[in-house]
Amino acid sequence: MALRNPFSIFGSFRSLHLTQQCLRTVHTESKRSRSKPAPVPTPFVPNVETFLKLIGRDMSKHASKFPSWDKLFSMSSTELRDAGIESAEQRRYLIRKRSRFTKGWYGPGGDLEHVVDGAAQLRVMEVPFKAPATNTEVRDSTIVDLLNHSATLTPGMRRVIVNLPPDAIEYKHDPSKQLKRFKGMKIHNSVYIAGPYLQPIAGTNGSAAIIRVEEGMWEDKLGHKVDGGERRRAEVRAKRRAEERRKERA
Template identity: 55%
Template sequence: MSVMAMRNSPLGSWAARLFKPVSISNQYIRSLHKNTRPPVPSPTPFVPDVQTFLTLIGREMSKQASKIPSWEELFTLNSNQLRDAGIEPARQRRYLIRKREKFRNGLYGPGGDLDTVVDGVAQLRVVEVPINARGLTNGGTKAAVQTSSATLSPGMAKAIVNLAPDATTYQYGKKHLIKKFAHMKIHRGCQPMGPFLQPLKGSNGTAATISVQEGMWEDKRGQKVDGGERRRREVQNKKRLDERKKA
């Protein structure tokens, strides 16, 4: 049977319908991506549970901890589900969603990227490590380090390391990775410097501790002056009229 006859036959039309190519629209693909849940991030040593996360982000969100019973729910509940759980008002829900997305993307506040934490407390200490240590390079350093100092040993660099809060010494090993900790830097060649750090007694300024505190990662709200931008002129005019009446 010729190709033309095959196309005109009932069998040919049935085969054409059966093997008709399927086109997937870009809109359909976008809808699939939209309905795909983003991954739930793993807790970190500094942020091991819901209570700690809500404490860190402040705005009294820690009082809502009982309404979000699990870590997975913290990162999967949408705004409507958070409302049904009792998270009010709406600005609190928006704030929580914004802060959890930053955490999901690895944008931590002070302490969030620490590896050694005991009961919510960690130590940061400035120590000497070999310049060729893992995480360091001669040209540009990945960690917060200092490669020039009057008291620095040859072939060594100063870096910030994370230790247990009661540790008094540090010994570098080849398996150690010297990493950069967000918001932390070396001050005056020997002191760890960063928000919420407390000097460690007996360390001569070379070590400090950081512990979980209420509102450490809080985004501070701006203060409204005279009712905010929209009503400022109206409020100020009213104040002037009141002052004139009193005068």
């Protein structure tokens, strides 16, 4: 008896082959990710507890499940589940935030160098200004800011944001070192320092501020569903109107 569709069996074998190939690829990628060395802790993120506190979503309660920094960045999703992180959503979130940190994609404060007990100071200071040599340097935002507010500057100087220990007052500029830009931090009106989670220091007129490790500073906020979400919104609102009309007639 002839098959109705002799090609269907070959299609099934081909589908099975592709599925097995995909599984092998996923398994290989998983092994590669686990074999990568853990990133080096930063002054702002020195340990497991601080990392979990920064990424929020109540991940701090799982700190005891990670005996070391290397373990935090090497455990697979299955190992995380076996360790007691039962929510798949939380496991995916942790793995995503681990990957970003490994790539150097820090949140506010992650790129600071002078941190003491989870706190660091950012201050607007004047440093010697070297005239730009190329048109590319002229387009630099720092130089544009300098040109726009040159009347408020000391001649031959420019304003930059520097990172100091929390109790430091003086800053000694080293011309041999390249000045660093800190994510999310900027100079407002050529005088004030602006950025997320900054706490101005009294008596500095807004030119200096402290940033401290806080719960959820790097958290990816979840969206808020209104009336059941986009798909069910019309249905939910229609039911509500019908219920209101029923109550009015009663």
